Amino acid sequence: MNLVCNHSEARSFGSLDVIPVSKKFHPPFTLKKFEVRLKRGRRNTKGENEVVVLQLKSAVHGYRKELDFLRFIRVVSIWKKTFGTPLVLSGRSLVYVAADSLILQAESTNQINIPAYIRYLGSTVGIEDLTLKDYIFLHDVMVKAIQCKGSNISVSVLPGTTFSQIFIDKQFSLCTDISSEQIQYSQALEPFNQCRNYIVLVKICFKRYLTLLETNVCRNNSLDYIAPDWSRVVLNPVVDGTDYINATWLPGYTGEKEFILSQHPSPTTVSQFWEMILQTGSKLIVCLSVIPQQFWPVPQTPLVFQGLSIWLESEGSMGGYRSHQVSMERAGKTTTVELVLCPNWPHQSVPVSNCVHLVDCVNKKIPTGPVVVVDSYGATEAGIFSVLSSLVRQMDTEATVDVFYWFKAINLSRPGIWISPDNIVFVYRVLSELCSIHRN
Structure with a gap:
């Protein structure tokens, strides 16, 4: 969903006016655009400045937290290339910096060393705010990044890309x-919600079987595809x-x-x-x-x-x-x-x-x-x-x-x-x- 923001929502910070332009919602993040302008009457040789804010959202039930974090890193990388300016971080900035750098290392050298990079990070910026929970999450993110390496493909090279059967199977x-x-x-597996007329013996949770009476009310056309x-x-x-x-x-x-x-x-x-x-x-x-x-x-x-x-x-x-x-x-x-x-x-x-x-x-x-x-x-x-x-x-x-x-x-x-x-x-x-x- 895309929203066009009302300019009446603009806020002033000293000599600057910050005007919301648009807001776009995506599953793992929200993308907001702002215009930053000097107040009227002040000279500004650069004119107005566009600022993009990418805000990571909490993963649904935690099932996709590593997956969503990886997608967020990739989207931020696209915007970094677009603007070519330094990135301002807030929140879990150390986890982001570590994951982003380690992903680049894995792509360029085909190897990573998480403890060594954390030690290096500690020697340059300090890692007092990095908790054991953050370290475990970083490890899980990197496992997911290595597993899905090569899956985020530029449209410029996609037509000429050949995918091996090993890559597809993996x-x-x-x-x-x-x-x-x-x-x-x-x-879904409540007897009241089971299927009548379609199947009598069905496979449940891939290993358990249940004989269904024809008097049960039909809720599922097939128990191979049911709603969790x-x-x-x-x-x-x-x-x-x-x-x-x-x-x-x-x-x-x-x-x-x-x-x-x-x-x-x-x-x-x-x-x-x-x-x-x-x-x-x-x-x-x-x-x-x-x-x-x-x-x-x-x-x-x-x-x-x-x-x-x-x-x-x-x-x-x-x-x-x-x-x-x-x-x-x-x-x-x-x-x-x-x-x-x-x-x-x-x-x-x-x-x-x-x-x-x-x-x-x-x-x-x-x-x-x-x-x-x-x-x-x-x-x-x-x-x-x-x-x-x-x-x-x-x-x-x-x-x-x-x-x-x-x-x-x-x-x-x-x-x-x-x-x-x-x-x-x-x-x-x-x-x-x-x-x-x-x-x-």
Whole structure:
């Protein structure tokens, strides 16, 4: 989300006026721009000066703290090159300086020595404020930096880059690695929320099995893809006695909750789906699934669930894709959401870069609320869409792409979403073709 700041928020510091210009939100940080000017009547040969402030945010539940810190360092590095001026640090400045320097050392010499650098840092600036907790965090950051070395790639070299199978397999392994202690499924695995009609014997947490009775109410199309507790969408008020729906919040380029990844609504979950749309304030639904079950209303036949009326307002297209304008009304309040249909995306895209057309269409009109992306199980296709949406915008604004970061971040929110290294290969192919097109 981007905000244009009001000049009335300007503040004065002695002979200087500091005027906020803009504020942009990203999952690990906030980017603010200011203009610094001398007060009127004072001579200023340099005119006004632009200042950029990058503020690191706390990682969500701590699951991505090392990953987010690395992304923050890389973004700051881009701005350092842009301005070519000294960097002013505050907060955990020693940890930042140490991590930034050690990353550069690892990239140039292919080796690091954390204790030696800390001793050197202590001899030059003093490290009294560096705690044992900071040192452990620095070590963990460097482990992550070494693991994902080479994943942040400039768009200028991406088209000519060849990725070995060893590199792809390693990235896939690291992106999908997650400890069972980090992710809990207490609500998804409640018997009341289990699936009826789709499967009888399902695999749970990869090692435990549960026989499900056909009398159980359907909440999950497949237990291979379910919503963990910390990132699931919580219905409030509850629907049909539960706050659970198999839908997950996903980070995007400009927000921690930019996307909602959802399975295709079944006849027994369609009421929860539309309640989620209303409660989260979503204005855009992208449906990629090939399941023939229609979950939106047909002309002149509204859907009604617990006082919520849903009807088809109009039919049209968005960028060549079939779309519907759907209105919802409850207690006299009406809201409209756009539903875009693109079944079997991205499998029919030839060349593969054509699949970015849908991503571009959605990126151009990302609303204030989250974009709900639907596929059959709330799985790989929807995940690839959200990854490409973020990477295309990163490519345009930072001139780099970090496939590892987005694959890892989304897998933490929706474990098991990536099924093979081919998922990473596909995204690299799309981005490489896209860079070639832009360069030509």
